[in-house]
Amino acid sequence: MSEKNYNVERLAKIKETINKMDPVDIADKLEILPEKDVAIWIKLLNKDLLADTFTELRPENKARIVNILSESSIKDLVRDLDEDELVDTLQELPANITKKLMDFHIDKDRRKVVNELLGYPKESVGSIMTVNFLSVKENLTPKQALDKIMASQLDAEKLEQIWITNQSLVLLGFVYIADIIRYQDKSLNELLTSISATVSPYEDQEVVAKLSYKYDLGEVPVVDSENRLIGIVPAEDVIDVAHDEFQEDISNITGISDQSESYLNESSFKIAKARTTWLIICLLTATMTGFIIHRYENLLASAVVLTAYIPMLMDSGGNAGSQASTTVITSLYSGEIGIKDFFKVIIKEASIGIITGLILVIVNFLRLMIMDRAAIAVNLTVSLTLLLTIIFSKVMGGILPIIAEKCKIDPTVMAGPLITTIVDTLVLLIYFEVASLMLGL
Amino acid sequence: MSEKNYNVERLAKIKETINKMDPVDIADKLEILPEKDVAIWIKLLNKDLLADTFTELRPENKARIVNILSESSIKDLVRDLDEDELVDTLQELPANITKKLMDFHIDKDRRKVVNELLGYPKESVGSIMTVNFLSVKENLTPKQALDKIMASQLDAEKLEQIWITNQSLVLLGFVYIADIIRYQDKSLNELLTSISATVSPYEDQEVVAKLSYKYDLGEVPVVDSENRLIGIVPAEDVIDVAHDEFQEDISNITGISDQSESYLNESSFKIAKARTTWLIICLLTATMTGFIIHRYENLLASAVVLTAYIPMLMDSGGNAGSQASTTVITSLYSGEIGIKDFFKVIIKEASIGIITGLILVIVNFLRLMIMDRAAIAVNLTVSLTLLLTIIFSKVMGGILPIIAEKCKIDPTVMAGPLITTIVDTLVLLIYFEVASLMLGL
Numbered sequence A, B: 001m002s003e004k005n006y007n008v009e010r011l012a013k014i015k016e017t018i019n020k021m022d023p024v025d026i027a028d029k030l031e032i033l034p035e036k037d038v039a040i041w042i043k044l045l046n047k048d049l050l051a052d053t054f055t056e057l058r059p060e061n062k063a064r065i066v067n068i069l070s071e072s073s074i075k076d077l078v079r080d081l082d083e084d085e086l087v088d089t090l091q092e093l094p095a096n097i098t099k100k101l102m103d104f105h106i107d108k109d110r111r112k113v114v115n116e117l118l119g120y121p122k123e124s125v126g127s128i129m130t131v132n133f134l135s136v137k138e139n140l141t142p143k144q145a146l147d148k149i150m151a152s153q154l155d156a157e158k159l160e161q162i163w164i165t166n167q168s169l170v171l172l173g174f175v176y177i178a179d180i181i182r183y184q185d186k187s188l189n190e191l192l193t194s195i196s197a198t199v200s201p202y203e204d205q206e207v208v209a210k211l212s213y214k215y216d217l218g219e220v221p222v223v224d225s226e227n228r229l230i231g232i233v234p235a236e237d238v239i240d241v242a243h244d245e246f247q248e249d250i251s252n253i254t255g256i257s258d259q260s261e262s263y264l265n266e267s268s269f270k271i272a273k274a275r276t277t278w279l280i281i282c283l284l285t286a287t288m289t290g291f292i293i294h295r296y297e298n299l300l301a302s303a304v305v306l307t308a309y310i311p312m313l314m315d316s317g318g319n320a321g322s323q324a325s326t327t328v329i330t331s332l333y334s335g336e337i338g339i340k341d342f343f344k345v346i347i348k349e350a351s352i353g354i355i356t357g358l359i360l361v362i363v364n365f366l367r368l369m370i371m372d373r374a375a376i377a378v379n380l381t382v383s384l385t386l387l388l389t390i391i392f393s394k395v396m397g398g399i400l401p402i403i404a405e406k407c408k409i410d411p412t413v414m415a416g417p418l419i420t421t422i423v424d425t426l427v428l429l430i431y432f433e434v435a436s437l438m439l440g441l
Helices: A008-018 A023-032 A035-044 A047-056 A059-068 A071-080 A083-092 A095-105 A108-118 A142-151 A177-182 A206-215 A235-253 A268-285 A287-295 A297-302 A304-334 A339-372 A376-406 A411-439 B008-018 B023-032 B035-044 B047-056 B059-068 B071-080 B083-092 B095-105 B108-118 B142-151 B177-182 B206-215 B235-253 B268-285 B287-295 B297-302 B304-334 B339-372 B376-406 B411-415 B417-439
Strands: A135-137 A161-165 A171-176 A220-223 A229-233 B135-137 B161-165 B171-176 B220-223 B229-233
Touching: A008 A035, A023 A035, A023 A047, A023 A059, A035 A059, A047 A071, A047 A083, A059 A083, A059 A095, A071 A095, A083 A095, A083 A108, A135 A142, A142 A161, A142 A177, A142 B177, A161 A177, A161 A229, A171 A177, A171 A220, A177 B142, A177 B177, A206 A220, A206 A235, A206 A304, A206 B235, A229 A235, A235 A304, A235 A411, A235 B206, A235 B235, A235 B304, A268 A287, A268 A411, A268 B304, A268 B339, A287 A297, A287 A411, A287 B304, A287 B339, A297 A304, A297 A411, A297 B304, A304 A339, A304 A376, A304 A411, A304 B235, A304 B268, A304 B287, A304 B297, A304 B304, A304 B417, A339 A376, A339 B268, A339 B287, A376 A411, A411 B304, B008 B035, B023 B035, B023 B047, B023 B059, B035 B059, B047 B071, B047 B083, B059 B083, B059 B095, B071 B095, B083 B095, B083 B108, B135 B142, B142 B161, B142 B177, B161 B177, B161 B229, B171 B177, B171 B220, B206 B220, B206 B235, B206 B304, B229 B235, B235 B304, B235 B411, B268 B287, B268 B417, B287 B297, B287 B417, B297 B304, B297 B417, B304 B339, B304 B376, B304 B411, B304 B417, B339 B376, B376 B411, B376 B417
Parallel strands: A135 A161, B135 B161
Antiparallel strands: A161 A171, A220 A229, B161 B171, B220 B229
8 A cells, every 4th residue: 555545534544443453563563564654654643652662663663763753743752751661762773863862852850860771781680670660668658658659640550569668768678559558557567578689780681580580570679789779670571581581592502693683574694694603613613523533534444334323423412412501501590500519510410421321322232233233343332432422411511501600601602502512522532532442443 | 407406585586587588588498408497497487478488389398398287277378379379289289188188178169260270281371370360340430440459358469450341241451550549530441451462271371471572461361262351370470481481492402301390409310311312312313314324335435534524514504403493483482473484484594594605615615725625626525515504404494393383393392403313314415415426436
């Protein structure tokens, strides 16, 4: 459809339909509509809905819409955005638009808050928290607290929990609004749920997801160094963070450096770029495996049959190692183990490796005997290598994430291509050494 | 510490300390305390806190504590648990304890609800939803709704959103309690936030995490086939589900069949068992790679140098394939792509593969020329194989999860060991065919 197809009746109909839609669905639609239609939709949307839709858009579309809107509509839009949404927007838009918004459309009081929020590092708690919350002092009566709620200009979704501080503004806990209404004869202190966990604005956003999971928190309070409440991360945002961190982890494990938000709409070049770095690193480190094979070329030439088992040994080692590292990563994540458990993990993985390795050796020995009719010396060489490979890969897979944690590298980075390469190299070394010994070559 | 070390003063002190702790932390502590101390702690805990702590315990400790408690304490505990918590507990406990609780400690009205909840399949939405919510009809005034809230016996955390239905109990949306207080002159319909998404109790719990992520929902409403509200999944539980599904996905990717909740405390045998199944499957499918190498043994014998590049080619293929499959899995998860996009994914991955492959070929060609001083024919053989490998692996990695989705298998299962094995087999076939052609062997 193009502009000339619109008539007054049609526009009224579209207006009615879209203003009943969910902002997420409107945003999805705007991403794929042609430019001209986007301009029309934007004009037909109610102000509130426009603001909600705007926050769901991808950066390039946010910029496009700011360019479509009139100066007065931009002012309305900026006013309807919460401070944290505004900050997200400012970080995503091109510098010239950001400057324009800051200079002309954000009033002085908000500019201060926005500038403060802009100061927090990327992916920190401070960068995602909302500063729109209601806190009251503990000595208020429920009736007084209720008056504050009645007078509050905040959206109702920010008023589910009312935060309670002492006289020095130190955070004590929160009270549910339903209890304030129901138990007006009690004191706020009696109604208060004390704080299980708080987080600093400078910590990584992942911490919020961890705490929320551990303590079943709906909203996570953010405090400064003196334990004064400065922000909140609401449950909806915790869910977003958990999802994003999950995507990041899973991308790291498969060596994708920068997972883009879109797949089919993203250019193949950009996706290829994100994937290539790790592949090149692996390609270059695979030089090691090449060297080893070169070194043992004579051995291989006199027993070409050995080559047939290289893929199986390498894959078994790689898989065994990845299993160990993902288990250790998730245990690190949930806080069950820490850097202090380094030696416990070695013992644990070694014993798991011995059990798993022995089972695999039995299966493999029978397979080689029955299907391949392999010479017993070859069979024993492969079996012994397999056992050592599994034990070794499990231990390596277990300790690499802990070493990463110690070096303050994301452990998921270790679980990916890197471990495969390390394990491959060592598997080959073990294989050829065992073969030299067993086959007397 | 053992029982004889306790005196009245000491007990009073412990009582004061533990009743100020968070239930999650108390549960953590109970997991590691000796049996005797557990019995003492349990007796010192306030009733409410005992119920909250109980829900956080691992199954074996729940059973232990039920055995420690007196009949009247069990009755109190059961009464303090929400229906959904009670159902979780019943599913975890040994049959004899479950029967005892059902027969003696759960009153008739609750038994009906509990039995209904027990009927939902494992990991379904119905099995995790809470039935404790407040819904009112749309024609009520805010004042009347407020009276219902005042009279409600529900915990305040279940009263953050009040659900609104029409006269036939069909769910329309919800109203925040703060708006009911602030805008008593408006109608509930004016204050209502309409529903963006609902979920059936029979769907997989993962759906809740997806919807909540997509539509930024705090609480996800569960409805029956006539769109009547029958339960709610609160944000805290959505966060738990998202975390559990993440762990499940990441375990699938590395071929761990049944990730246990604990790592260091779990027996090595049990962990080994969960990891062995996939390793055996891979070992057996690796027979394919063995066969292929056997078949081309003569070729390898006359050009042993080719062996040196097998690990690099296999790893590059495996990594490239995993990258594609995790990207496609996360896009399937977020709903950006579906089964209908099968051919789009093939084209996308093929073009990404060509770009990535060409870059890798250049790097590899230079490496072989400079470092290995490889013969040009060998270098060309490896380069061509590498290019085909990358393209091929990307496409396979991209379509396997979609095929899995189509066959109603969890796509993450495809991203793991299976893809490595398939890619390995095909890489070797390509390699040897190219070599026969290029080297004229």
